[in-house]
Amino acid sequence: xxxxxxxxxxxxxxxxxxxxxxxxxxxxxxxxxxxxxxxxxxxxxxxxxxxxxxxxxxxxxxxxxxxxxxxxxxxxxxxxxxxxxxxxxxxxxxxxxxxxxxxxxxxxxxxxxxxxxxxxxxxxxxxxxxxxxxxxxxxxxxxxxxxxxxxxxxxxxxxxxxxxx
Numbered sequence: 149x150x151x152x153x154x155x156x157x158x159x160x161x162x163x164x165x166x167x168x169x170x171x172x173x174x175x176x177x178x179x180x181x182x183x184x185x186x187x188x189x190x191x192x193x194x195x196x197x198x199x200x201x202x203x204x205x206x207x208x209x210x211x212x213x214x215x216x217x218x219x220x221x222x223x224x225x226x227x228x229x230x231x232x233x234x235x236x237x238x239x240x241x242x243x244x245x246x247x248x249x250x251x252x253x254x255x256x257x258x259x260x261x262x263x264x265x266x267x268x269x270x271x272x273x274x275x276x277x278x279x280x281x282x283x284x285x286x287x288x289x290x291x292x293x294x295x296x297x298x299x300x301x302x303x304x305x306x307x308x309x310x311x312x313x
Contacts, residue, residue: 192200235243
């Protein structure tokens, strides 16, 4: 093989590798897919933009506590504000009296068990103190094992069976 043939084969391989690289990279060579369409921006009319702006100003005014509200459509008349319904003084007094009555009943129900518990607590302590005093005053009995040693087995068994307790 001559040097010229070797160089031409190497050039052919280089060309093939470059082609494969452009296909894989996709950025340098031509692509088969069509370019993505650029989405058209939606356009609002001047009137609709004004309505949106007025509504937003109204929302901001409400959050800031401003009394003055901007009308959404300047051509239309603003509607009269709706009056709030209010309770009469007599109705408020009746509701307050009923609520006080409910709370009094709840508090009374809570107080009754609490008093009983308080009264029983000292009685229990006194009874426990009396029992402790009786236990201290009572003479100690001899252990059972010592009694058995002193008495023969047959007599101990007979005495436990016949003795009523």
